[in-house]
Amino acid sequence: MSVGKGSKSMPTTVERPKPFLLPQFCKGCGRCIESCAKHCIEPGTEVHPETGLIPVVFDLENCTACGLCMSACPEPYGLAPQPESTFELEDPATLFGPRPIPPEKPETIPDTRVPLGSARPLVVKGTYASAIGALLAGCRHFFGYPITPSTEGAELMAQLLPRLDGAFVQAVSEVATVNMMYGCGGAGLRAMTFTSSPGFSLMLEGISYMVGAEVPGVFVNVMRGGPGLGNIAPEQADIKLACRGLGHGNTHGIVLTPSTPQEMLDLTMLAFDLSFRYRNPVVVLCDGYLGQMTGKVTLPERMVAPGLPDWAVWGDRAHRRNLIVSIQLSEPDLEKHNEYLERKYAEMTANEQRADLFRCDDADVLVVACNTPARMAKGAVETLRGEGIKAGLFRPLTLWPFPVNQIEDLLPGAKRLVVVEASSGGQLEDELRLSLSKAGLAHPPIEHVRHSGGILPQAAEIVERVTASRAMRREKGVPA
Amino acid sequence: MSVFYDRFERHDHAEGLKGQSTHYCPGCGHGLVHKYIADAIEELGVQDRTIAISPVGCSVFLYYYLDVGNSQAAHGRAPAVALGHKLANPESIVLSYQGDGDLASIGLAEIMSVAQLGVPITVVFINNAVYGMTGGQMAPTTLMGQKTTTSPYGRTRFTGAPMKVAELMAALDGPVYVERVALFDAKRRVKAAKAIKKGLRLQVESKGFSLIEVLAECPTHLKMTPLEAEKWVKEQMLPVFPLGVKKDAVPDESWPLPPPPSFVPESVTEVIGATGEGAERFCDGFPQTPYGKDIAIKLAGAGGDGAQTAALLLTRAAINEGFDSTHIPSYGPESRGGTSYADVRIAEDEVLSPAAPEPHVLVAFNAPSLAKFGPHVVEGGVVVYDSSVIAEVPPLPSGVRAIPVPLAQIAVDLGKVIVKNVVALGALQEATQLFPKETLLGAIRQALSQKCALIPMNEEAFGWGVKYAATAGEGDS
Numbered sequence A: 001m002s003v004g005k006g007s008k009s010m011p012t013t014v015e016r017p018k019p020f021l022l023p024q025f026c027k028g029c030g031r032c033i034e035s036c037a038k039h040c041i042e043p044g045t046e047v048h049p050e051t052g053l054i055p056v057v058f059d060l061e062n063c064t065a066c067g068l069c070m071s072a073c074p075e076p077y078g079l080a081p082q083p084e085s086t087f088e089l090e091d092p093a094t095l096f097g098p099r100p101i102p103p104e105k106p107e108t109i110p111d112t113r114v115p116l117g118s119a120r121p122l123v124v125k126g127t128y129a130s131a132i133g134a135l136l137a138g139c140r141h142f143f144g145y146p147i148t149p150s151t152e153g154a155e156l157m158a159q160l161l162p163r164l165d166g167a168f169v170q171a172v173s174e175v176a177t178v179n180m181m182y183g184c185g186g187a188g189l190r191a192m193t194f195t196s197s198p199g200f201s202l203m204l205e206g207i208s209y210m211v212g213a214e215v216p217g218v219f220v221n222v223m224r225g226g227p228g229l230g231n232i233a234p235e236q237a238d239i240k241l242a243c244r245g246l247g248h249g250n251t252h253g254i255v256l257t258p259s260t261p262q263e264m265l266d267l268t269m270l271a272f273d274l275s276f277r278y279r280n281p282v283v284v285l286c287d288g289y290l291g292q293m294t295g296k297v298t299l300p301e302r303m304v305a306p307g308l309p310d311w312a313v314w315g316d317r318a319h320r321r322n323l324i325v326s327i328q329l330s331e332p333d334l335e336k337h338n339e340y341l342e343r344k345y346a347e348m349t350a351n352e353q354r355a356d357l358f359r360c361d362d363a364d365v366l367v368v369a370c371n372t373p374a375r376m377a378k379g380a381v382e383t384l385r386g387e388g389i390k391a392g393l394f395r396p397l398t399l400w401p402f403p404v405n406q407i408e409d410l411l412p413g414a415k416r417l418v419v420v421e422a423s424s425g426g427q428l429e430d431e432l433r434l435s436l437s438k439a440g441l442a443h444p445p446i447e448h449v450r451h452s453g454g455i456l457p458q459a460a461e462i463v464e465r466v467t468a469s470r471a472m473r474r475e476k477g478v479p480a
Numbered sequence B: 001m002s003v004f005y006d007r008f009e010r011h012d013h014a015e016g017l018k019g020q021s022t023h024y025c026p027g028c029g030h031g032l033v034h035k036y037i038a039d040a041i042e043e044l045g046v047q048d049r050t051i052a053i054s055p056v057g058c059s060v061f062l063y064y065y066l067d068v069g070n071s072q073a074a075h076g077r078a079p080a081v082a083l084g085h086k087l088a089n090p091e092s093i094v095l096s097y098q099g100d101g102d103l104a105s106i107g108l109a110e111i112m113s114v115a116q117l118g119v120p121i122t123v124v125f126i127n128n129a130v131y132g133m134t135g136g137q138m139a140p141t142t143l144m145g146q147k148t149t150t151s152p153y154g155r156t157r158f159t160g161a162p163m164k165v166a167e168l169m170a171a172l173d174g175p176v177y178v179e180r181v182a183l184f185d186a187k188r189r190v191k192a193a194k195a196i197k198k199g200l201r202l203q204v205e206s207k208g209f210s211l212i213e214v215l216a217e218c219p220t221h222l223k224m225t226p227l228e229a230e231k232w233v234k235e236q237m238l239p240v241f242p243l244g245v246k247k248d249a250v251p252d253e254s255w256p257l258p259p260p261p262s263f264v265p266e267s268v269t270e271v272i273g274a275t276g277e278g279a280e281r282f283c284d285g286f287p288q289t290p291y292g293k294d295i296a297i298k299l300a301g302a303g304g305d306g307a308q309t310a311a312l313l314l315t316r317a318a319i320n321e322g323f324d325s326t327h328i329p330s331y332g333p334e335s336r337g338g339t340s341y342a343d344v345r346i347a348e349d350e351v352l353s354p355a356a357p358e359p360h361v362l363v364a365f366n367a368p369s370l371a372k373f374g375p376h377v378v379e380g381g382v383v384v385y386d387s388s389v390i391a392e393v394p395p396l397p398s399g400v401r402a403i404p405v406p407l408a409q410i411a412v413d414l415g416k417v418i419v420k421n422v423v424a425l426g427a428l429q430e431a432t433q434l435f436p437k438e439t440l441l442g443a444i445r446q447a448l449s450q451k452c453a454l455i456p457m458n459e460e461a462f463g464w465g466v467k468y469a470a471t472a473g474e475g476d477s
């Protein structure tokens, strides 16, 4: 059936079209009724079978085509100007004028790795090394809120980014920060922040949205003493947050743990790669000491000039149909999405476990530590070796996923595990225990050296712990 | 109409009629505003540039409808997300669409700060005096006396007065255009559509930030028919929220859109300070000291003594020579006026542990530092201390050489007390023979490359440190 041709109110004297309505798209709100000075519209009386609502009815005898009723109708496909030509009712889309040409499918513009040319090594502190790593990884957008002891990283970005035509934004809070990163990352670009423990807590909500909506972004958390305001000295007490509590919902993200200024640079660069590879936020966890630690940093051979992923909401024609969203109203849809995320986490777990092994080959005492405490532990291992004790350092570079594959081979030879960390409750130890248990791995007794409040375990303490319990065991007749 | 999707595929997979009707209640103001936005985008020809930020609230599903780039934000954070998009692609036209709970309650900090930045973004703010999505709770814009599920006896002074967002925004320096409009009759609707178009046009012309507050009807939670709701807005809301342009300060010049970021390797290495020649080397192998292949040095003093700077110079010098070295400062409250100490490690291959709890070498700028760290110096170690401020040397471990040098006095005599740390470096050099002198002098010159005028005085300070330590050493042996 065609409509329009036979209508007695086809435009004749006026150029403007009269209103037209497909009753199934009328919600019967009546807003159009009031708007018509000519009283052409009246409340309906019949329930529409498809909607259960009562559409309005028209008598366009006196209609002047003023258009006011159309601009009173809240429905996009409600009251509209009558189409000029004949059309098929079955195809309502053609009713409403010419359609925009749907955009072509966007294509991913790949990142390029550009040779850096001759560059001499730098002597910089950890936060600076991380900021420089971000620049080399193609990050030109920084959002952040000052918080000790992470601020130097932000300050360096504020200094350097304008010189590379990048953007530095000091946000109103950490909450705003993470959401600016959500916008910038959603646009397909590399965004980062520096923060410290209390600030990281504030960002977790936003990180959960990023995980849900698959938005990349790099968070460098220079951990400080807690809980609460705690102090600004180094701790490792956000391991639990980063590995087990990355915001609400079914979240996970790769957590990298550097120990040297060099690794601050290297792992920050890696963080951007991983973040975009998996479309997921990545956390670089370090401690206040490492942030302040100055050391030698050699630059990589290449830097990244980032492309643009096909999924980006960039604000152009090609990417117009893209959407960044974390809401999934229907239960099956959300479950499907969560299962998809779990598959992604499984892929990260399979591919991204990383650890550094120091004198582990024949070790029967395996010290486990990351960040600055791992350096103290390394010194301790060296001393212990000097005393003839076969000690080794197992240093996770990823805490999530925990490098259980790498520790597995070492377990049969190890008689003891000693976890060294700067958290009172043993957050690193929890990660170790959980991973061993999930993998069903038998393990020797686990001991620990812990400090918190900004005090770091010292090499001498680690040595003492290892030798003291060795002596104790010997006394008890247990093989050391 | 073309800016609406043909079919609302995201609306429950476009099942049944959902492909072409909204999720809004009959007579809801949101739909009208969506239409005005769609018209404006079409008329301005920016469909292929626009990014709409959906909020949390009834309009969370804005992205069902507008065929533009879409991003859905956390509650209240749409302006922050919008800013992220605008800075990522300044060519994009970014629309932040927010309700009253979203913008005027949980998201106050974001809207205020982003508005004050003034970056060209267009915010459409729907004020319907109630929380729609969560079921009719009190909004920051709820009227005095108005009953909602969380103000069941009517809003009172204890729950505050309604928030006047347009006036608030107009009081900021950032926005260039702020107007409050309404939807309750044909005349206001025409004005509303015009204001929305103007807000977007100002962004297309890159003039600045604009916000359009729309008084809208929520018939459902007002428990009224749409027509009653229109009347209510007119009679009840209007006296509290007067309509009109609240600010129109459109500048002649456009907002300076930033150029695209640079990824030129030469610029990057220059900016991060990695260009230029590597420093000259003077060492012939790792320093032959009694301290082995991993040397621990501690420098300690009061906040302004320059211990950190001297420590960094040592670290840099060691790295220039191709060794590994680290520096960690004490920091925090004690570094602001109290003791400030720095640990330096220098190792042939790799510094294992960067801390120096038991240093081979201690430089003490004041008595408390010497008292605190002196006893921890290892046997056979060296202590250089400022004899101009330290009268008495506490007992030191056996075999530790103590070298008095009047660091502060020398520096004062040179006319600049802050060079006392360089005097200390000279003394340390002489006392330990750690590096050839040129290694440290090279690191000092490198650090002062931007302030060349200061180099001679620093060289002199270094020289005095060497000289004093040499004579003190003679007296000692």
Ligand code: SF4
Binding pocket: A018, A019, A035, A036, A037, A038, A039, A040, A041, A062, A063, A064, A065, A066, A067, A068, A069, A070
């Ligand atoms: S176009 Fe004008 S006159 Fe005609 S029905 Fe609509 S409001 Fe009435």
Ligand code: SF4
Binding pocket: A021, A025, A026, A027, A028, A029, A030, A031, A032, A033, A055, A056, A072, A073, A074, A075, A078, A079, B027
């Ligand atoms: S305004 Fe639109 S939805 Fe409401 S009654 Fe009129 S045609 Fe129907």
Ligand code: SF4
Binding pocket: B023, B024, B025, B027, B028, B029, B030, B058, B128, B132, B133, B217, B218, B219, B220, B221
């Ligand atoms: S609850 Fe109110 S604001 Fe929400 S859709 Fe319904 S009428 Fe509109």
